[in-house]
Amino acid sequence: MDSVKKYFENLFGKVISTDDPDFKRKRLLVITVTIIIVIILFIPLVFFAISALGLKESIKDLEKTKGQKTFSLTAPYVPDELIVKLKASYTEEELARIEKKFKELGVVSQKKAFESEDPLLRNYYLLTFKKGTDIKKAGQELTDLRELVGVEPNYLVEVQASPNDPFLGQLWGLEKIQMQKAWDISQGSNSVIVAVVDTGIDYNHQDFVGRNIIKGKDFSTCDLYSSNDSCSSPKERDSDPMDDHGHGTHVAGTIGAATDNNIGIAGVNWNITLMAVKTIGKDGRGTTQDIVDGVVYASDNRANIINLSFGQSSSCSGSYQNVINYAMSRGSIIVVAAGNNNVNAQNYSPASCSGVIAVGATTSSDGRASFSNWGSVVDIAAPGVGIYSLSPGNSYKSRNGTSMAAPHVAGVAALLLAANSSLSSAQVESCLVRGADPINTDKPIGPRLNAYKALTTCLNISPVPTGASPTGMPTITLSPTPSQVVHEIYGGVFIDANGNKAWDAGESGYSGAQITTSGMQALSTLTDTSGIFSFPNVAVGSYSVNLIIGGQIRATAGAFTITNNTRQIRVFFFLPPSILTPTTIGEQAPSPTPIQITPTVIQTTPTLSITRQTSPSPTPIQTYTCRESTPAKKPLPGSIKIGSLVCEPN
Structure with a gap:
């Protein structure tokens, strides 16, 4: 008892006395308080140690994933297919890793994704996997494979229009953008080619009689997609771009239906050459693979302007951006629909791709169409509600959509080129935007197209005085260029x-x-x-x-x-x-x-x-360049085969 008494007296002085009748209760209280104090001091140290260990593991995990990219699926896509981009050349060890990974993931075929041999597009390949493959998992594993430059789904695109009352609106859009006054300056030229990359064109329509129409190709590979986005009605590509849906014919009619012919409607251009390029099947859907080949075809065949009135809910992919760069490098101006999802167009393609002219849709009162995508990537707006135009079989229909707005802009761009063929893509866009009318909308879609002001702004023509009735075409003095070289x-x-x-x-x-x-x-x-x-x-x-x-x-x-x-x-x-x-x-x-x-x-x-040489070492490393195997071209000696890929020694 004396030792206990001395302990508590040393610890607390005379505060607690062992002679106190409540000594046991007070001793218990003191011990409890002591334990609580120890716990309060000890637990943070434990948590700190645990947190430090966790942080260390997190840092390790971060280091492991540093530089890794995430593969995602943001829109409908073709099942069991991926588009990959190969590097320009490979070592034998790298090819072995590719072959091993392809076998692990169940790749059953590899073929060139796009028909072009241009360096921007020739290294893209379409991989087909075993039926039922988890494409998200396969895509992530291939994204993690350092030997591949890029991996993306074979996305499905859809036309950006919806049917409406066939008698609604008629041609209010042309009046809104002042086409009557614009036609006194430029009525177009047959030397300007506008490619409609879409569902094709009904080139036999009565309102195309006398119109120059280049019958391009049909690149669409499916007529009908099932509910799970697989193709239930595959088809072969052919040379007939006849429209079996109606969307492309409607778009083409806005750009260039025969005008001043006492039939049907008037297009933006009295004189124009249309190019029909079919990339979308009769159900209104197509694939990235088909779209890219269609754009390449149009630009290779001297299309001055390419209209793309379709889209998908994903930001611009590598293959889309590369094909747009390809087309622009050949002098093509790319006009695209902003999309009909009432979302920010930066998450939509091809509207979010660099270099395109993205077009939003307006109503007859200059409001934003309720469906129109919006945002900083939308450059300009145009009429897109109740747009009356052509439909297959000598008929006519009114449609809504940014698909209907885009051809108004493409058509006016053609008028600008008809007046001055030396204008660059950037200059045409500047003319369109600077000449457009400011409008107040709930969300930004740019100014609204004005054909007359676009022409007068860029061609330095004095505006026609109010009430004047000019006759004939004014003489426009242009500065010719030595050649149509694209810089x-x-x-x-x-x-x-x-x-x-x-x-x-x-x-x-x-x-x-x-x-x-x-x-x-x-x-x-x-x-x-x-x-x-x-x-x-x-x-x-x-x-x-x-x-x-x-x-x-x-x-x-x-x-x-x-x-x-x-x-x-x-x-x-x-x-x-x-x-x-x-x-x-x-x-x-x-x-x-x-x-x-x-x-x-x-x-x-x-x-x-x-x-x-790949390094300053005494012996150069052998590298290989891959291509699709074809019967017409035998592999070089020493080639390595990976399925249908032939990788030849450099």
Whole structure:
């Protein structure tokens, strides 16, 4: 008892006495308080230790996933199919890893996704898997495979229109955009080709009699999709783009139904050449694969303007952006529907792709159509409610949709080119937007198209005085160009693994770097998944090209001059661990500081198949380039086969 008494007296002095009759109760209270104090002090330490361990594991997990991309499915897609992009060349070990992964995932066939042999599109392949494959899981595993540049679903697209009362509205849209006054300036030209990449065109319609119509091709591969998005009625591609749906004929009628013929309606253009390119089946749906081939066909066949009145609920994919870059590099102006989902168009394609003219829909009172997508990517609006136009079988129909708004813009763009064929894509867009009428809408869809003001704004024509009734076509003085050369700044950003300031086989591109130009035009874009960037249809003048990473200009190439005869200038940036050095093909920059470059001007789109050793080692590494196996072309000796792919030694 004395020892206990001494303990408590030492601990609490005389506060608690062992002689106290309540000693036991007070002792218990003190012990309890002591235990509580210890717990209060100890538990945070435990939690801190646990949190530290958890943080350590989280950091490990973060390090594991750093740089990984997530594969997602954001819109209806074709089951058991994926579109992948291969690198320009491979080592034997890399090919072995690809073959192993394909076998693990149940790939049953590989074929070229698109018909084009252009470097932007030729390395895309369509993979077909065993029936019932979990495409999201397969897509993620292939996305994680470093040997592939890109992976995306074979998305389904839909036309952006819906039927309406066939007698509603008639041609209020043409009146709203002041077509009567515009026709006194330009009535179009048969030398301007507008491609309608859609469900085809009923080229036998009575309101197309006398109209120049190029019968392109039918790229659609399915007439009817089932409820689970698989094709229940597959079809072969052919050379007849006849419309069996009606959407494409309606779009084409707005652009160029025969005018002043005492039949039916009037199109925006009195004179025009239409190109029918069918990419969508009779149920109003098509695939990414079919769309891309249709756009390539249109641009390869000299379409000045390509109208795309369809869409899907996903942001712009690599294949969509590449085919748009491809078409623009050949001088085509791309006009697209903003979409009919009443959502931000930045999550919709092709409206969210760079370089397109995205069109929202307005009502007769200049309000935003309730269905029209909106947002900063929508450049301009046009009538899209109760639009009366052609329907197959010599009939007519009224439809709603951004699909109906887009051809108004495409048609006026054609009028601008008819008046001045030297206008670039950027200049045409500027004419359309600057000449449009400001409107107040609940959500942004840009100004509303005004054909008359677009023409007077860009052609420097004095407006017709109110009440005047001009006759005939005014004489317009234009500045001719020596030739219809399309000017492009093209290049890439690469990780320079061996520090030789040059691209070597196996070196990856740097995705997402911002590239800007200064000088004649201030332009901006991001490098794609391959590290490639392109500014198609740039104006003649002096330029510098800047590489921006982390918000800072890290290197500048230029200045250089694009002349009337310049086809293309290529600028490449190489990123070693501690230096950013711009250079052009055939040159090596001596220092990381901005340098004057001598542009390399070529007449074709460049390829990344640059012949170099992959490293400064004594023995060069053998690399292979893959293609689709065809009976007409035998594989080179030493080739490696992966299913229907043939990878030939370089």
